[in-house]
Amino acid sequence: MSEQDAERWEFTDRPAGSGVPAGPDGDAVAELRRRIAGGRGETWLRSSRGRELAVVSNGERAMVMLLDGPGDPGGHAVDPGEDGWSEGFLLAGGQEDAYPDADTVPLGRALELVRCLLETGAPPPDAPWSVDR
Template identity: 65%
Template sequence: MAETWSFDDGTAPVTPDAAVQAIRARIACGRRETWLRSSAGRALALVTNAERAMVTLTDGPGDPGGHAVSPGAGGRSGGFVLENGQDDEYPDADTVPLAEAFRIVRHVLAHGAPPPDAAWAVDR
């Protein structure tokens, strides 16, 4: 059986395009943290400041997994607001532009891994 992905709220599995559309709607409503869980127990998270995003993929609880990166990007960006109200700041090199984040999310949901040409840091 193929791996399926659902939002953390327990809704039915979503297609890659429907997931990205829903994440866009969440961001428009001010919800900047999104978690998707797979039928295999993996987790995909996206936290954004509406311009850049931290995208992480883990194999399950306790796994440090990996995250999307922008090699060579300088500076830091803030405004990554979590559901609990925590407001984080990250080096731009550890985040990606929001359009790239959507491309990565779509690819992970469709193929189980980030796109081969996406810059990715393994945190294990």
């Protein structure tokens, strides 16, 4: 695939071409880490192909969702076998959610998944993933 055909990602809350680029070079992951450490729980990225990647974190765990576009239920990373719920997932509008731990992954793993999604366009083959369609 040529560089021209490569899927490009950008943060949806920044004008195109400004700020930290969202790409496989690690800048997007570093930016996500800064946002989460700063208390920002929800971040969305959009690709040049119209796909969307969402990361919602409480600082310890994160929900990582990949959608084919607006309105698509997409899929999300899962942590099979985990019990319980985690709270404190702060959404952009101020709502605070709780999610089953089985539907979220530890933050470090979430950032690894994001890096792979930006590099390859898909989760790693060994990553448990729920298709929500």
